[in-house]
Amino acid sequence: MIKANTKPRAPALEALHVSKSFGGNKALDDVTLKVDAGSFHALLGENGAGKSTLVKCIMGFYQADKGQLLFSGKEAQIQSPREAHALGIGMVYQHFTLVPCLTAAENLVISRPDTPMVIDWAAERAQLETFMETMPFRVRLDAQVATLSAGEKQKLEILKLLYLDQRFLILDEPTSVLTPAEADEVLGVLGEMARRGEVSVLMISHKFREVTAFCDSFTVLRRGKFAGSGDARNANVAELSAMMIGDAGVRPPAIREPTVPEGPELELRGISARDEEGRALVSDLSFNVRSGEILGIAGVSGNGQSALVELLSGQRPVARGELRVNGAVFEPTRRNFDRFKVFGLPEEPLRNAVVPRMSVAENIAFRSFDKPPVARRFGLISPAGIRRRGAELIRQFNVQTSSPDAPIETLSGGNVQRSVLARELSGDVDILIVSNPCFGLDFASVADIRSKIMDCRNRGAAVLLISEDLDEIFEMSDKIAVMSDGRLSDPVPVAQTDARRVGNLLAGQSGLSAPKPDRA
Numbered sequence: 001m002i003k004a005n006t007k008p009r010a011p012a013l014e015a016l017h018v019s020k021s022f023g024g025n026k027a028l029d030d031v032t033l034k035v036d037a038g039s040f041h042a043l044l045g046e047n048g049a050g051k052s053t054l055v056k057c058i059m060g061f062y063q064a065d066k067g068q069l070l071f072s073g074k075e076a077q078i079q080s081p082r083e084a085h086a087l088g089i090g091m092v093y094q095h096f097t098l099v100p101c102l103t104a105a106e107n108l109v110i111s112r113p114d115t116p117m118v119i120d121w122a123a124e125r126a127q128l129e130t131f132m133e134t135m136p137f138r139v140r141l142d143a144q145v146a147t148l149s150a151g152e153k154q155k156l157e158i159l160k161l162l163y164l165d166q167r168f169l170i171l172d173e174p175t176s177v178l179t180p181a182e183a184d185e186v187l188g189v190l191g192e193m194a195r196r197g198e199v200s201v202l203m204i205s206h207k208f209r210e211v212t213a214f215c216d217s218f219t220v221l222r223r224g225k226f227a228g229s230g231d232a233r234n235a236n237v238a239e240l241s242a243m244m245i246g247d248a249g250v251r252p253p254a255i256r257e258p259t260v261p262e263g264p265e266l267e268l269r270g271i272s273a274r275d276e277e278g279r280a281l282v283s284d285l286s287f288n289v290r291s292g293e294i295l296g297i298a299g300v301s302g303n304g305q306s307a308l309v310e311l312l313s314g315q316r317p318v319a320r321g322e323l324r325v326n327g328a329v330f331e332p333t334r335r336n337f338d339r340f341k342v343f344g345l346p347e348e349p350l351r352n353a354v355v356p357r358m359s360v361a362e363n364i365a366f367r368s369f370d371k372p373p374v375a376r377r378f379g380l381i382s383p384a385g386i387r388r389r390g391a392e393l394i395r396q397f398n399v400q401t402s403s404p405d406a407p408i409e410t411l412s413g414g415n416v417q418r419s420v421l422a423r424e425l426s427g428d429v430d431i432l433i434v435s436n437p438c439f440g441l442d443f444a445s446v447a448d449i450r451s452k453i454m455d456c457r458n459r460g461a462a463v464l465l466i467s468e469d470l471d472e473i474f475e476m477s478d479k480i481a482v483m484s485d486g487r488l489s490d491p492v493p494v495a496q497t498d499a500r501r502v503g504n505l506l507a508g509q510s511g512l513s514a515p516k517p518d519r520a
C-alpha cells in the first residue's frame with residue numbers, strides 16, 4: 001500500500017544549463033530553472049518558447065543534450081517517466097489520462113505500479129477512504145469517471161499523483177478545462193499544500209492572473225533561452241509580458257466596426273444529433289448567424305459543443321433538422337465548404353485538422369492544393385507552389401517552425417493552432433466556425449488571433465464562436481447563447497446580458513428552451 005501524506009517533504013528541483021536540439025532546431029539553449037522546496041512556481045513563455053521540452057526533459061521523455069538535474073540537492077539522471085515517478089515527480093497533462101469507464105477508486109488503484117493480480121477491494125476501499133480524509137479536496141470514489149465534471153476529473157488527476165506519493169507536481173496548463181471558480185479552487189488548494197511543505201508545484205501557464213494570484217515564483221523562457229525569473233507575488237503583467245516577447249509588440253485589442261447584416265448567413269433549424277448508441281448529444285438547436293456578426297456560444301466542455309462542431313464540419317450526421325447557408329439547405333461537404341466559403345477551426349487541431357506527418361507548408365496549403373497558384377494548370381499539384389504559399393502564410397501568421405518542410409507534429413501546440421488558423425483565415429471567408437480558437441495560445445497570439453477573427457467579421461463574415469473562455473465570449477461576441485446539456489439558450493445581444501446571467505445558464509439553471517421529447 002502506498003503511504004499517503006505521512007510527513008511534509010516537498011522536494012526542490014534544479015535544472016541547470018539545459019540544452020536540447022531537434023535536428024538543427026535548438027529548443028532549449030542553456031536554460032536554468034530552480035524550484036524551491038514547497039514553492040508554487042510558474043513556467044511562462046510564448047508558444048514554442050521551450051516550456052514543454054523542458055518539462056519533458058525533467059520527466060525523462062527526452063534526454064537533454066547538455067545540463068544537469070538536481071532533485072532535493074542530489075544529481076538525478078532521469079531516463080524515463082517511470083524513473084521520474086519513482087523519484088516522486090508526477091505530471092498532470094492538458095488532456096485527462098483517466099480511464100472513463102472505471103470509477104474514481106478503480107482509477108486510483110490501477111495507477112499503482114504495485115497493483116496485485118487479485119485486488120482485495122474491501123481493503124483497498126478502506127485505505128482509499130483513509131487517504132481521501134487527508135486530502136484537501138475530495139472526489140466521489142464510486143463515481144464513474146465519465147460522469148465527473150471537468151473540475152472533478154482534474155482534481156482526481158492531482159489526487160492520483162498524491163496517492164502515488166509524488167510530491168513534485170508538474171502541471172501543464174491545468175486550468176484550461178476548468179470554470180474560473182474551479183480553477184481558483186484547485187490552484188488555491190495547491191498553493192496551500194505547497195506552503196505547508198507537502199508538495200512543490202511547477203505549473204506551465206499562459207494566464208498572468210493565475211500566476212500573480214497563486215504562484216510564489218516564476219521563470220520565463222523566450223525562444224529556447226532563459227529570459228528571467230523572480231517573485232510572482234510582486235510581478236506585474238507588463239514586466240512579465242516584456243520578458244516573454246522582448247521588443248515585439250502585442251497587437252492592439254480587436255476593434256469591432258459597424259457592419260450591415262446583408263450577406264452570408266448560417267442558420268440551424270431544429271438540429272439534433274446522437275452518439276453511436278443513439279443518445280442525444282444536441283437537441284433541437286435553432287439559431288442564425290448573420291453577416292458581420294459574431295454569435296458566441298458559451299458552455300462548459302462536454303455539453304454538446306463538440307457534436308455541434310462535428311455536425312457543422314460534416315463529421316457527424318444530422319439526426320433531425322436542417323442546416324442552411326444563405327437561405328438554402330446546406331450539406332457540409334468539402335465541395336460546399338469551398339463553394340460557400342465556409343471555414344473553420346475544430347477542437348484539438350493536431351488530431352482533427354491536420355495530417356501530423358505532413359509538412360507545415362503542406363498542411364497550410366491543404367485547402368488550396370488544387371487551385372492556382374498552388375496547383376498548376378489542369379489541376380496538377382505543384383510542390384514548389386505549396387512550399388511558396390506555405391512559407392508566405394508561415395511568415396504572415398508568425399508560425400514558429402524550423403522550416404516549412406518540418407512535419408507539423410514537431411511544432412509546439414500553439415504553433416499547430418496558428419498553422420490551422422493561417423489556413424482557415426487566409427482565404428475569402430463568408431462563414432467562419434471556430435471552437436476554442438485561442439486554447440493554449442500565449443497572450444500575444446491570443447490578441448493576434450482575436451483580431452484576425454474580428455477582421456473577418458468586420459469584412460462581413462458570419463462568425464460562430466464556440467468557446468469555454470467567458471472573457472473571450474464577452475470580448476468578441478455581438479450576441480451570446482449558452483449551451484448546457486445539448487441545448488441552447490436563446491441568443492441575446494451582448495449588451496443585454498452579463499457574466500452572472502451567463503454563469504447561471506452555464507451551471508444548467510433555467511433559461512434554456514424547454515426540453516422537447518427526443519425521438520429517434
Ligand SMILES: Nc1ncnc2c1ncn2[C@@H]1O[C@H](COP(=O)(O)OP(=O)(O)OP(=O)(O)O)[C@@H](O)[C@H]1O
Pocket residue numbers: 022025026027045046047048049050051052053054400401402410411412413414415440442
Ligand atoms: N519532437 C520534436 N521534434 C522537433 N522539434 C520539436 C519537437 N518538440 C518540440 N520541438 C520544437 O521545439 C521548440 C519548443 O517547443 P515546445 O513544445 O517546447 O514549446 P512550448 O513553449 O511548450 O510551446 P506551447 O506553448 O505552444 O506548447 C519548438 O520550436 C518546437 O517546434
